[in-house]
Amino acid sequence: MVRLVLVLGDQLSLDLSALREADQTSDVVIMAEVADEASYVPHHPKKIAFLFAAMRKFAVRLAQDGWQVRYTRLDDPDNTGSITGELLRHAAALGAIEVLATEPDEWRLISALEDSPVPVHLFPDDRFLSSHAEFDAWAEGRKALRMEHFYRLMRRKTGLLMEGDKPAGGQWNYDHDNRKPAPDSIDFDGPMRFASDESVDAVLALVEARFGDNFGTLRPFWFATDQAEARQALDHFITHALPKFGDYQDAMLSGNRFLYHSVISMYLNAGLLTWQEICGAAEAAWRAGQAPINAVEGFIRQIIGWREYMRGIYFREGPDYVTRNALGHDRALPAFYWSGETDMRCVAEAVEQTRDEAYAHHIQRLMVTGNFALLAGIDPYQVHEWYLAVYADAYEWVEAPNVIGMSQFADGGIVGSKPYVSGGNYINKMSDYCRDCAYSVAQKTGAGACPFNLLYWAFLDRHRRRFETNPRMAQMYRVWDRMDATRRAHVLEGAAGVLARLDRGDRV
Template identity: 70%
Template structure:
């Protein structure tokens, strides 16, 4: 009897687990653009278009390879509107009682598939370096889960940048070399963009018609939508940007949103690129003398270090992870995150870039939009849903631990050993955002003081009981305690007044 083989929009790999377990001679591949998945958060229009266009092309590839594919478009009048509904619809049509699926990257959808009145086999997604069992075994018995130690295990397992059992260059991590502010450069290369073909243009028209109110600019659209296009983007990065990626990976410039970043995270997450393959090819650039070790190590660490680590955390911690709020933050997400005016130049630039491109790199997310949300005490669930909504590469298994753990400390320290908070000085050092800002990044008190300077100390003061014993934060509290009491009072009063204006809906 025919079985249904579910392929989701972030499983666009010919050797994905469900396809490997299926029989192309008799089984039916089910793929669907459904309202449920397109609207459970208000996704950026570019993100919706990327998924739909890539899914359509992958379905065509499967048909060319001899698979039978039942593909439902968003505007199909017969659509059931959800993934479970589509499976039930095709089961009724074909008489199938079995479903083979690769495990989704969201607990929400795992639960919904598990509740189906069909015989559903969920296969672990084996496109990652570490299996669930490997991560559980590594985590078992540890008081703290730290990415650096996990990363070293992944280096040993893969052999990437290893000489026997030792790291090349004599150290595991070259992060101290990768924190340079970027100079302006009119001749810096740009990422490779892919002009929409007829198939993509058809999807753009659909998304434009169906999601007109979603935050974000749909056009221009330049993402690749198949494996060949993603490969061209990555090859371009290797030759034009990888050599400089390490030095400037933490830098931010108002007029250059991409700098030397690869812009491949979305392609990795959809399955259009293979993570180990891109790491090995980056390693080959170092071996050939075309890219320095600090750049290649930093690139590889983001993929087999952070990417693998946060996936392990997401599945280890379970379905309640996204509800955690260790610091008890409950402030509403301010309208400035959806493009309302703000006098803070760094936030204005980061949000406008997000609106226009569906992209921001890790430091813009962590130390600008994330840092502000944490310092201001914004509800982490709202922050999580915003990040999940607005970025082209946001799927929950990778986004949630980065947001709730690394950025907002809502998991109480599972991902990070301390909250990533900073005053305006860090943003000033790593960017040109502060030039011309309405606030003075050098001012520590008073009406013109940078809000980050005020909120930084306000955060530390209100969470002192939790953090003063943290060895990595002891120096911060010593600095605070040495301040004159009158200055402390002025800082706290300024922060409170700022938060009051924020709560009142004023443009801050």
């Protein structure tokens, strides 16, 4: 009996659970580039090109390994346009009555497969360190689901950076060493870049023709598109950037889009790399004396800490998580998130970088574009859809908790104990963006005042009832209360002016 084995675009792993359950002698692998997946948000052209190119090469690899593979290209005239449509089409052609699939990491696709006209047997996605059951067992009965406690559980489970039952170096977390402001220069040329081949060129032509109007620059295209290239990108980072990654991981520097960041999350999230090989390489560098513990711990925490925790939150909270709006924010996403046309240099640089690279690092996402959206009261669902569309590493399971929870506080505090808001001083400390900005970060009121300064205090004032008793925010309310009443009035007036300009569509 023939069974279909579904492999999705973010499941490009030879050790996929559905492949392990299949019979290579009789079952047929189904892979498909479909319009539904390419357009449910207006994905960045680089992301679409990366996934299509990587999918095509993975299909070739499976065939070389002895699998029967049926691969549907986007421009195939028989393409039905959806995953379930392709399953039905191939099932009819082959006489298959069952589909084996690894559970998708998105509620939308899980629902589609559960409703598929061809029965689908879902197997757990065990490429992750923590299963749904393990995360739920950890979360059960806790008043607060703080990542740090979950991260320590994962450290003990893996043995990474452990000395017996104790953390290596005597500390679990070296974050206090990882907050240095931007240096004057960076002695790293950025992530490894790969030349396109004939297969990639064909994808680029297709994406250019079909998605040329999407936000984002397609060329130059330099991403890795197979496992071997992704491993080269990892080795390049471990050797040349990891030693200084920790020190400057929160820094931002005009004219340098990557600093010492790895830019491998898109490879990990698509399945070309595993958490084991990434974390193992980082730990090996520390044990060999090639990278300091603060850099290695901070890097590993992002993977077995934040990444696993985000997935746990996403599945625990359920399909309605992306619609949460605890603060009642309803302002439309400003047009400059797509155009970059704003006088706020930090926002302009983050948007321009996102447009060109389909990438921005975590502080640019959290404390620039995310911070502004939260301060301005932007509808969190619109913010969520923007992040999902524009980044090459964005999939809903990891993007939504980071945006709805951590960035926009729309989940009411499940992910964060406080909203991640700041005035312009934080951005000024961690970057050089403010030096040539049209606004003055030192100016607190008036026409030239940094909008972050004005909106920060207005946000606190607007949400006082919710946050004034929060121990981590009480000090800021005391500062606000000590301000002269006239100055407070000027701040609120200035913030109202910024928001009015946003609402009118004027340049800000």
